[in-house]
Amino acid sequence: MPWIERRGNSIRVKWWAGEYKIHPGGRKTKRYESASGPEPGEPFETEAEAYDYGLDREHDVRHGKHIRRASAKTLMEDYCWMWWEAQDLRPMSMGRYKSRLKARIVPYWGDRPVGDITAWEYDAWKKSLRKAEAAGELSHHYASQLLSLFNLLMTDAVVKYKLRNESPVVNHRRRGRYVKRKREIKRPLEMQVLHHLARNAYTVWGFTGWVCVWATAFTGLRPPGELWGLRREFTSPTWPASDPDDERRALAAGRYGPDHMPAIRVQWQQQYVDGTRSLVDPKYDSHRTLVIPPFLHELFVVLLASHDSEWTFPGIQGGEMPRNWYDSYWIPIRDGVPERGGRRDLIRPRIFAVPQMAGKRFYLVRHGHREWLDEDGHSRTAIETRMGHEVAGVEGLYSNLTPRMEAAIMQSLQERWDKFWAMGVWWAPPVPISLPSGSESDGVHRSDG
Structure with missing residues (x-):
């Protein structure tokens, strides 16, 4: 169960993070996490609020949904390049991923924590890419590849690296204004x-x-x-x-x-x-x-x-x-x-x-x-x-x-x-x-x- 600590005017809650610390000789002790508020800069107003927050975290631990706070705060700039280094692809694919990360994704998302990116922010970025495409600044293929790469980054952050609980990329079929896909005009090869x-x-x-x-x-x-x-x-x-x-x-x-x-x-x-x-x-x-x-x-x-x-x-x-x-x-x-x-x-x-x-x-x-x-x-x-x-x-x-x-x-x-x-x-x-x-x-x- 979580417990509450008062430090001056602040309220802190602690809970077991589902991990153990191994000491010399093999002795194990539980590793705990703590928080002074639901979000940075937003302190708990009551002990009941802090206690409920701790219960929610322990619920996540029991159901395998817990994300360590330090992991969720990993900056996108660090995550993108660690993710890229972990890939085992052909040289040309590695080069393309590196180029797209360096040109568009890291400059835009680099200072954001992986766990803090919201679906609202993703939709705004996606819209900006489509506007750049309509203005002729980006090709349709390049914009689509950027979105595909970001989707892959977020999927791995959820499934493989456990940096967040769910992806901000939610693709609905047949939703929104229909935009016909631009295809390269080809003629029969004579x-x-x-x-x-x-x-x-x-x-x-x-x-x-x-x-x-x-x-x-x-x-x-x-x-x-x-x-x-x-x-x-x-x-x-x-x-x-x-x-x-x-x-x-x-x-x-x-x-x-x-x-x-x-x-x-x-x-x-x-x-x-x-x-x-x-x-x-x-x-x-x-x-x-x-x-x-x-x-x-x-x-x-x-x-x-x-x-x-x-x-x-x-x-x-x-x-x-x-x-x-x-x-x-x-x-x-x-x-x-x-x-x-x-x-x-x-x-x-x-x-x-x-x-x-x-x-x-x-x-x-x-x-x-x-x-x-x-x-x-x-x-x-x-x-x-x-x-x-x-x-x-x-x-x-x-x-x-x-x-x-x-x-x-x-x-x-x-x-x-x-x-x-x-x-x-x-x-x-x-x-x-x-x-x-x-x-x-x-x-x-x-x-x-």
Whole structure:
């Protein structure tokens, strides 16, 4: 039971906090907490009020709802960074969380105790984010991610770290003014648009750029991480014979390769870890094998023979891709570059913009690959596996990607390519090396003029 102490004009109540203090020799004594008022700066007016407050605290202790006063007063600034340090996520996810905490959450909430944040305060903050979104200061995606991260912080404060009894984030479905979700406007990925992008990529980046655009569209690799993480030994025509893992190489040998179905292996992606370019597992641990149509296999044959880099897609100078790839490669490829004069050896040709991709991300080329698979009627299992996703539930448990499914994908992609070139497309880049004997792919052997 709680007991009351009078100290001058103040009233203090003490209660058992449900914990024990261990003394040398193993002796245990109860650990008590005390309060001089229900809130800081608000003293108890009567002993009865103080006694009832102590009874409520002991009720919480008996029912496992007690929050230590010191824990509840942990400042958000300290809690956010302790929470971040405790996470075990991929480097890119850790970086995103750190950036959002530093940019928005800690500056706004940092001096507030975790246990004192109310639903009123949260709603006010949420409203301020939506206003910033409407004013164009924040994107809808970024504002939603901030709210999601704060919700995660509060949920862990309740469930995992016991810093408060309930979360101030209460999400009601179909409550309040309806706001239609803003979605990125996408157009069907047309081969003519890809050809324009690939031609621009050749002007900016050489033959590697030409192959990179087509490879992204016909494999669905996640750009840029999985593209830049694709190594020579995991690329057709060398894979699977060049796979460093003996067991994986043996399992793949009877199903993939130039004599079966040409394929690439998604084994890594590139990310920056503590500022250092590193190879990490692909997103969702989605290691997978992607069969490729014959024309793309031939493009890879030529590309790998044209350079000696360990990476399938090296940078312009032959090394790793630069960190500012989006600005120095993608924007000129997408938006074009005016002709520049000067000395003859510095003249750069004009690159015409691709209007259909104005302001768009390179990642949408991967989305287009998914559209093609849907259009061609492939099974959900084949599509989701190829995109690096898992099919949930019983369907995913019983389904399996079969060689016939892969062969059907390979054939439909090759047919899409052949149909496009049969329309009389007149330009493809000159080949940087002598053609392999028997090569018949339009994308390889056509040249300017």
